[in-house]
Amino acid sequence: MSRQQVFTIFGGTGDLTFRKLLPALYNLEMTGTQEFCTQVVVIGRRDYTSEEYRELAREWVEKFARLHYKEETYQKLSQRIIYYHMDFTDEAAYEGLDSFYRDMEAENHIFYFAVAPRFFPVIVNGLKKVAGAENGKVVLEKPFGENLRAAASLNETMEKFFLPGHVYRIDHYLGKEMVRNIQTIRYANPIFSNLWDAEHIECIQISALEEVGVETRGGYYDQSGALKDMMQNHLFQILTIVAMEQPGSLTVEEMHREQMKVLSALRMPEDISANMVLGQYQGYREEKSVRKDSDTETYAAVRLFVDNDRWRGMPFYIRTGKKMEKREMQVAVVFKSPLPGVENNILNIKIQPTEGVYLQFNIKRPGEAEDIIQAKMDFCQSCSIVHQTNTPEAYERLLGACFRGERSWFSQWDQIEASWKYVDDIREKYRRGQLPVYEYEPGSTGPEAASELLSLNGHSWFD
Numbered sequence: 482m483s484r485q486q487v488f489t490i491f492g493g494t495g496d497l498t499f500r501k502l503l504p505a506l507y508n509l510e511m512t513g514t515q516e517f518c519t520q521v522v523v524i525g526r527r528d529y530t531s532e533e534y535r536e537l538a539r540e541w542v543e544k545f546a547r548l549h550y551k552e553e554t555y556q557k558l559s560q561r562i563i564y565y566h567m568d569f570t571d572e573a574a575y576e577g578l579d580s581f582y583r584d585m586e587a588e589n590h591i592f593y594f595a596v597a598p599r600f601f602p603v604i605v606n607g608l609k610k611v612a613g614a615e616n617g618k619v620v621l622e623k624p625f626g627e628n629l630r631a632a633a634s635l636n637e638t639m640e641k642f643f644l645p646g647h648v649y650r651i652d653h654y655l656g657k658e659m660v661r662n663i664q665t666i667r668y669a670n671p672i673f674s675n676l677w678d679a680e681h682i683e684c685i686q687i688s689a690l691e692e693v694g695v696e697t698r699g700g701y702y703d704q705s706g707a708l709k710d711m712m713q714n715h716l717f718q719i720l721t722i723v724a725m726e727q728p729g730s731l732t733v734e735e736m737h738r739e740q741m742k743v744l745s746a747l748r749m750p751e752d753i754s755a756n757m758v759l760g761q762y763q764g765y766r767e768e769k770s771v772r773k774d775s776d777t778e779t780y781a782a783v784r785l786f787v788d789n790d791r792w793r794g795m796p797f798y799i800r801t802g803k804k805m806e807k808r809e810m811q812v813a814v815v816f817k818s819p820l821p822g823v824e825n826n827i828l829n830i831k832i833q834p835t836e837g838v839y840l841q842f843n844i845k846r847p848g849e850a851e852d853i854i855q856a857k858m859d860f861c862q863s864c865s866i867v868h869q870t871n872t873p874e875a876y877e878r879l880l881g882a883c884f885r886g887e888r889s890w891f892s893q894w895d896q897i898e899a900s901w902k903y904v905d906d907i908r909e910k911y912r913r914g915q916l917p918v919y920e921y922e923p924g925s926t927g928p929e930a931a932s933e934l935l936s937l938n939g940h941s942w943f944d
C-alpha cells in the first residue's frame with residue numbers, strides 16, 4: 482500500500498461528514514485500521530483554515546464517536562486532516578486541486594462523494610483534470626439516482642471514468658452488525674437453516690420505522706418518498722440477504738450472484754391494491770421545503786413474493802415509515818404453527834436501536850396443567866458494554882473495508898438496477914390505479930390499511 486494514499490471527502494462541511502465520516506475515521510484510528518489511509522483531504526466551500534476545521538471537527542468527534550474520546554488519538558488523526566477550500570461545482574478549480582495533490586505527492590486516491598447525487602457528474606468532470614484520479618476508488622452515497630433512468634445515467638458516468646471494480650456504492654445498513662449476523666444465525670444453526678423455506682415459514686417481515694419526520698430534508702424527501710428513500714435500497718438489500726441461497730464462499734462474486742437471483746425472482750403483484758399501502762403523516766405538508774399539495778408517501782408497506790423453489794407462495798412483508806410510535810428496525814421470521822391453536826414460533830433479528838436476537842417458542846405450562854404457553858428468550862447484544870466497545874459502527878466498518886479493497890458488502894450496479902426497476906414499476910401501478918395515500922397520525926403504527934393488508938391474509942405485524 483502506497484504511503485501517499487489519500488482519502489478525499491467532497492462535502493466536508495455537511496452533516497454526513499461531521500456525524501458519521503469523521504467519527505468513523507477516529508474510531509479506525511483508535512483501533513489501528515487508519516494506517517491504510519495516510520492523508521485526509523476535506524473539500525468544502527466554507528472559508529476555513531485546516532486548523533479551524535480541525536477544531537470544529539473535534540466537537541463532532543467527541544459527540545458522535547463510538548469509542549471514548551482521547552485527545553492524543555484525535556491529534557494523531559487531525560494532523561493528517563487538511564482542509565481544502567474549493568467550490569467543487571467550478572470545473573476550473575480542479576486545476577488547483579491537481580497542483581495541490583502533486584505537491585503532496587498523492588499517488589493513490591479514494592474519493593468520497595458526501596454530496597447529493599446531482600453533483601456526482603460535476604465532480605467526475607472536474608476530476609478529469611486531476612492526474613491519476615481515474616485509477617482511484619470512489620465511494621458513492623445513496624440514493625443512486627432519483628429513478629431507474631437517472632440511476633443508469635449516473636452509473637454510466639461513474640464507470641466511464643473509474644474502473645468498475647473501483648466504484649463503491651455504500652449502503653450503511655449493510656454495515657450494521659445484525660445485518661451482517663443474519664447469515665451466521667441462519668447458516669450456523671441447524672434449528673434455523675433446516676427450516677428456512679416456505680414449507681416451514683408462514684411469512685417474513687422486514688420493518689424499518691422511525692420516530693422522526695423529514696426534519697431538514699424536506700426538499701430532498703419530497704422528491705423521493707419512502708419507497709425510494711428506504712425500500713429500493715436498504716430494505717431490498719436486507720431482503721436479498723435473508724432470502725438468498727448460501728454462497729459457496731463469501732467472495733464478492735458469490736455473494737453478488739446469490740443476491741441477484743433473489744432480485745430476479747421478485748414477482749410483480751397483479752393486483753397492486755391488495756399488495757401495497759402508501760401513507761403520509763399528518764402535518765407533513767407543513768414541513769419546511771415540502772409542497773403544500775404533496776402526495777409524497779412517508780410510509781410504505783408492500784407484500785411481495787420470491788418465485789423460486791425455496792420461497793414460492795410465502796409472503797414477504799416490508800414496511801418503512803416516518804413519525805411512527807417507535808424507532809425500530811428488525812427482521813421477524815414467523816414459523817408455521819404445528820397444531821391448531823398453538824402460537825407461532827418467531828425468530829426476531831433486531832437491527833436497531835437494540836441489537837440482538839429474540840426467540841418466541843412454546844412450552845407446557847409448569848404444574849399439572851397440560852396447556853401450552855409462550856416462552857421467550859432474548860439476547861441483547863448491544864446491552865453489553867464489551868460488545869458495544871468491540872462492535873464497529875456501519876460507516877467505520879465499510880470505510881475500513883474500502884481502504885482494504887473488500888467489496889463484498891457494497892451494493893453492485895445490477896442489484897441497484899433491478900431494485901429500481903421493481904420499485905419504479907410498483908409505484909407507477911399504484912398511481913395508475915389512483916390508489917390513495919392514506920393519512921396517519923404522528924406517533925401511531927401507521928395507516929390502518931397497512932394492518933388490513935396483513936389481516937386479510939391471516940397475518941399481523943410483529944411488534
